[in-house]
Each structure stands twice: as structure tokens, then as C-alpha cells.
Amino acid sequence: MHADWIVTLAGLGISLLIIVVVVRSQRGEGAFRDRAAFFSAAIDDHDSTRFDEFVESGYALDLRDSEGNTALHLALYHQRDEAVRRLIARGADETLINKLGFTPADMAKLGSYERMLLNTARKLNPQGSWAYDGPAARESYNQLRRAHQRFYQPALTRTAVDNPNLRRLIVVLAVKLGRASSEEPLLELLRLWGDRQLAEDYLNCGSKALERGAERWARSHGYTIHRYGGTERPIRWGRF
Known part of the structure; x- marks a missing residue:
């Protein structure tokens, strides 16, 4: 019982x-x-x-x-x-900080730079040349070159992550911008979503850091790098 x-x-x-x-x-x-x-x-x-x-x-x-x-x-x-x-x-609090360390007003700036990156990347063709709105593209390019690093770096990463169909062109734009301290996030994007084309972009862009990163990526994915003479590609570090 x-x-x-x-x-x-x-x-x-x-x-x-x-x-x-x-x-x-x-x-x-x-x-x-x-x-x-x-x-x-x-x-x-x-x-x-x-x-x-x-x-x-x-x-x-x-x-x-x-x-x-x-x-x-x-x-x-x-x-x-x-x-x-x-x-x-x-009475919403205008001073609160999110996980990025941004206030609400900061998020307005971040959103502005993300939209600018996206819209400017759309003006590039797959070869990395400017296909549309030359003067407008130049103006956006110069604004992005002057953007505060605190906003530019997260804007670059977030825009590339959130837009897979335009990811390569966003990365190509970042290479052409040649912003200081952007090489590390660009290498991380190669590690996470890279392919042969992006690795070749890095190998030929003129950035030693991106070239070394692309060499490591190529070796780890079973590619052999061949070097030969040819015309300069339009995707160059820090060049419009």
C-alpha cells in the first residue's frame, strides 16, 4: 500500500x-x-x-x-x-545605449551610412567599375571616405551580412574606399562567405593585408595561386 x-x-x-x-x-x-x-x-x-x-x-x-x-x-x-x-x-528616453554602444540618435547615423553603402554599391558593375551615376557615385564615395570610423565599420559589416545578393559589391566598394581599419572586417567576410572571385579581388587589389588573407583562404580551400602579367583591375585599394 x-x-x-x-x-x-x-x-x-x-x-x-x-x-x-x-x-x-x-x-x-x-x-x-x-x-x-x-x-x-x-x-x-x-x-x-x-x-x-x-x-x-x-x-x-x-x-x-x-x-x-x-x-x-x-x-x-x-x-x-x-x-x-x-x-x-x-517620454521615450533619448540617452539609452544599445549593444552596439549607440544612442537612438547614433542609430539614425548608422542607418544613413548603411543606406549609403547599399545604394553606392548598386552603382558598381560585377567587374568593379562604376556603371551608373558617375558624379553621384563620386559624391557618395567621398562621403563614405569621410564617415566616422565608429559608424562606418559596423555599417559595413551589417550591410554585407544583411544583403547576401549584393554582398560582393558591398565588399568591392569597401575595398575601393580603402578605409583604415576595414581590412580586418573584410577578411572576416572572406572567411565567412568568401569564394574564388572574392579571393581574387583581394589578391589583386593592392592591399597587403587583404592579399595575405586571400592567400591563406586559397590554401585552406585547395587553390593554387598563379601570378602573371596583365592589365590592372578596376578594384584597387583606396581608389575610386
């Missing part, structure tokens, strides 16, 4: 444990969905109704996402002017 009682209790305990775990998991997923919905509503430039409902139900204005961004970080990054005004009017 005593043994039967112990076994039954253990069985009930296991059943209860399973139920609790499942309920908690479902609640966690729901909270995640609600948080994503909150950020979507908070940066909506056209309709504030959903955002107002979230705030009135107790959501904090300075709720963070997984990257440490508040709604104000995201609204400024995405150029949602009306949402920015609404958030500031409600």
Missing part, C-alpha cells in the same frame, strides 16, 4: 511538471510575439492606435529588443519621423 502511494505520487508529479513546462513555453512564445508586435506598432508612421493600446496596457516605452534597441532606436534607424515625434512626446 505504501509503495503504491509513492509510485502514484511520482507519476502525478511528472505529469504536473510536463504541464507546467508546456504552459511556460507557450507563454514565452506569446510574450515574444507580443514584444515584436509592440515594436512594429511603435515605429508605425501611419497608425498610432495599436501603439496606444500597448502603452495603455502597461508596455514600457523603453522596452528593449534582443539587440538592446528601444522603439526610439528603431524609429530613428528606419527614418520613421512621425513615430519618433510620438515616442519623444510620450
Whole structure:
């Protein structure tokens, strides 16, 4: 009798444990969905109704996402002017720092440089020459050359990671910009997503650091490097 009682209790305990775990998991997923919905509503430039409902139900204005961004970080990054005004009017904190070390105002600058990198890379053809808008491309090129390193480096990495279809042209643009301290992130991009074409770009661009990195990449992937004379390629370190 005593043994039967112990076994039954253990069985009930296991059943209860399973139920609790499942309920908690479902609640966690729901909270995640609600948080994503909150950020979507908070940066909506056209309709504030959903955002107002979230705030009135107790959501904090300075709720963070997984990257440490508040709604104000995201609204400024995405150029949602009306949402920015609404958030500031409600008292959103303009001084909070995300995981990149950026305030909301900093995220506006980061977003601007990311868009500039992307739009300028689109003006290149696959050979690395300028295919479109020569004067406009030159202006963007010069602005990116002057960009503060604190913003340029994360903008380069994020833009290349987030745009796989344009990744090579973004990297080619970065090579042509020839910014100091950008060689390490460029080598990391080669390591993570490199191919033969990108390695050849690095080998022929005139940067010793990128050349050495491309040589290591080639050896580790079973390629043999052949050197011979020829015309200079358009993808050169620090040259428009």
C-alpha cells in the first residue's frame, strides 16, 4: 500500500511538471510575439492606435529588443519621423545605449551610412567599375571616405551580412574606399562567405593585408595561386 502511494505520487508529479513546462513555453512564445508586435506598432508612421493600446496596457516605452534597441532606436534607424515625434512626446528616453554602444540618435547615423553603402554599391558593375551615376557615385564615395570610423565599420559589416545578393559589391566598394581599419572586417567576410572571385579581388587589389588573407583562404580551400602579367583591375585599394 505504501509503495503504491509513492509510485502514484511520482507519476502525478511528472505529469504536473510536463504541464507546467508546456504552459511556460507557450507563454514565452506569446510574450515574444507580443514584444515584436509592440515594436512594429511603435515605429508605425501611419497608425498610432495599436501603439496606444500597448502603452495603455502597461508596455514600457523603453522596452528593449534582443539587440538592446528601444522603439526610439528603431524609429530613428528606419527614418520613421512621425513615430519618433510620438515616442519623444510620450517620454521615450533619448540617452539609452544599445549593444552596439549607440544612442537612438547614433542609430539614425548608422542607418544613413548603411543606406549609403547599399545604394553606392548598386552603382558598381560585377567587374568593379562604376556603371551608373558617375558624379553621384563620386559624391557618395567621398562621403563614405569621410564617415566616422565608429559608424562606418559596423555599417559595413551589417550591410554585407544583411544583403547576401549584393554582398560582393558591398565588399568591392569597401575595398575601393580603402578605409583604415576595414581590412580586418573584410577578411572576416572572406572567411565567412568568401569564394574564388572574392579571393581574387583581394589578391589583386593592392592591399597587403587583404592579399595575405586571400592567400591563406586559397590554401585552406585547395587553390593554387598563379601570378602573371596583365592589365590592372578596376578594384584597387583606396581608389575610386
